[in-house]
Amino acid sequence: MRTGVIGLILPPTFSFLEMMWRICPALAVGCTVVALVPPASPTPLLLAQLSGELGPFPGVLNVISGPASLVPILASQPGIQKVAFCGALEEGRALRRSLAGECAELGLALGTESLLLLTDTADIDSAVEGVVDAAWSDRGPGGLRLLIQESVWDEAMRRLQERMGRLRSGRGLDGAVDMGARGAAACDLVQRFVCEAQSQGAQVFQAGDVPSERPFCPPTLVSNLPPASPCAQVEVPWPVVVASPFRTAKEALLVANGTPRGGSASVWSERLGQALELGYGLQVGTVWINAHGLRDPSVPTGGCKESGCSWHGGPDGLYEYLRPSGTPAQLSCLSKNLNYDTFGLAVPSTLPAGPEIGPSPAPPYGLFVGGRFQAPGARSSRPIRDSSGNLHGYVAEGGAKDIRGAVEAAHQAFPGWAGQSPGARAALLWALAAALERRKSTLASRLERQGAELKAAEAEVELSARRLRAWGARVQAQGHTLQVAGLRGPVLRLREPLGVLAVVCPDEWPLLAFVSLLAPALAYGNTVVMVPSAACPLLALEVCQDMATVFPAGLANVVTGDRDHLTRCLALHQDVQAMWYFGSAQGSQFVEWASAGNLKPVWASRGCPRAWDQEAEGAGPELGLRAARTKALWLPMGD
């Protein structure tokens, strides 16, 4: 089902083609678009003319040419269902913060930097052409980080410098130029970057036939920039290439993945095994093998980490403008007086009102972290009451330290789990399902104490087990290859795990919702930190007892305690890769606001209840889409 009205915010550096790549899928799916373009370039006028030609359908495509200050105004208009922002990192962050709680969803596509990895088994001349395509031409969006294997460093630098000497810059309409100009602001940025780099000890090489007038800046190659210098942390502007050496492929991956940006990268190596290993290991949205900058509308293009998680092109690009049928449009849960600094900071005390009467309950549950139950850092626990108000049990009071420990444990388990084949993961999920079925009576009796009927409770347990099995099976059947016109060779659409996923479960359906969220997250290779239902976490902890025997340590971690406090800790954690929140409206707003820290993708319920027992909402394809991220791997063929 289509989303509705899309507000599209485009940066001044976009070409007409890139604008169309974002507008056309939206229109094709049935949405209407309001595009805000800065007045710096003449392309918005062409766009506006085009939309005027859609005579029979006025209002389908609207173009506003205006300054950046209009962005928050457009984004918070009541009629807009989704805002798609393409542009710079800090603006995207600010937009994420200001749109927390508003009814519009936000999709971000940030940053323009790309990466080129040159190994010693590469065709260096062709890789140099790849560098030209990426950074020193009008096709590349931004600067380039170039990683060269040490053994071919001298050769590569020599060829790069030779090639730079042959580049020509000039006005775009001159038929014999390689690159044009991108405005005075871009030129200033380059100047500043180069000066700073030189002051930090880097060597700067500039060459090419470039007019000396103002907005033209020459192709620039920066080398020997110390990795710890501030220049090495910021995004590389166009047309600068920052070159650094690496020794082995492993080191290359560490260096390449060691930035917050995750847009696109190319790997140059004639050894297939090495090329694929590097391609799979890079944390980016698009990988080209022995090519750079290839694009096609049928291939999803996007990023991860701080490059934003919105996609254009391919099936993922269409999903941006769709939402599952039957779900209502997102409501605004904006609460203007939500204090982000104090939300969830202090834990309200849970001292009992009076002395407890009744049989002494079992000793309190610990937190399930790292494959075993541990005592919480705060050494305190909270009581859980059943439906008749009697004491059901005690669970641990988790705090910030426990969240930190849980996220660490999840990270430790992640490489092993992500490296498993889908079949192996499915086997473990099936084993958990079998364990649940064996303990059906215990689980059902717990559910009964919470007020469920026996039959309903048993049905809930069975459904949970079924869901585990279903997700295991679903992950195994994944088609990958896309056909791209004009390319010989496949393009693989890989679904990769996000990393560590934080999930805050809803209050209702304490067992079913817990399992329905756990299963897809684990099936796609993520490791999870879960905050179970606040009303009755005991069901989740019962499942943990089975997980302790079936799963490897750290795969799933369950932390109980004050929901708002734990939510705060997870949302602000920079090393959590994504967050699902099914709690209150205020909590949803906080989570969206806090995600701006590392721009983690967030799925928040905004206080709307969800029918977990229905297939569509409890086990639908939306869960599968949100549990993994896409990577496009281009493999041009030919010898």
Added chain:
Amino acid sequence: MSAYNRGTELDLSWISKIQVNHPAVLRRAEQIQARRTVKKEWQAAWLLKAVTFIDLTTLSGDDTSSNIQRLCYKAKYPIREDLLKALNMHDKGITTAAVCVYPARVCDAVKALKAAGCNIPVASVATGFPAGQTHLKTRLEEIRLAVEDGATEIDVVINRSLVLTGQWEGSDFIKTSTGKETVNATFPVAIVMLRAIRDFFWKTGNKIGFKPAGGIRSAKDSLAWLSLVKEELGDEWLKPELFRIGASTLLSDIERQIYHHVTGRYAAYHDLPMS
């Protein structure tokens, strides 16, 4: 000719370390044709320059002294006199780089060039052209006879069986092919050869020449070849000592383009002298 290639020890490790990625080279080849378009008077200048690189060739079974004579005259006066006058280039001595013929016709070519008062070299194909499958003794004798008759350049056909078994020879020029194959001079192949020339120059200081031959018929193509050499190797290689184009009909197409540039009209077939 430039200083002879002194040669080096055959070091096959140079070759085994080289990697060539075919799809990437194909992409570069497409770009070359699109990204360096030259227009107007600069195009005319580039075309005249291209003329000076042509090895005007005739290699057909029915070559006789009459068509050789016509060819040599055309080599001396490649572009019609009045067109050159209009471009103010009539006194710059624009001729083709050489005339290329079969060994049996070298005598006729030398005689015709002398009669025309022209000192451009006569190149001869030799060594069992085009297949190269003759005895070494006869191949060497062919070369000797051609040189005796007055040829100063020889297009040698290498023994492909030696190539396929890894036994290599050295040379002053490398040529894309005999020109008689089904696929001759294409840009991807040329890119790889030019990169190899550049590598060899960086390693040893020797400059090797390059000659694409076969299938270069249009003036537009010749401009693309010139810009390819300029981009990959630089202006130093844009000299007849280091760059030749083996062609026969190319010259008439260039002449037609020049005619169009000077007069603004398209020439008929009979407007321009035959070669």
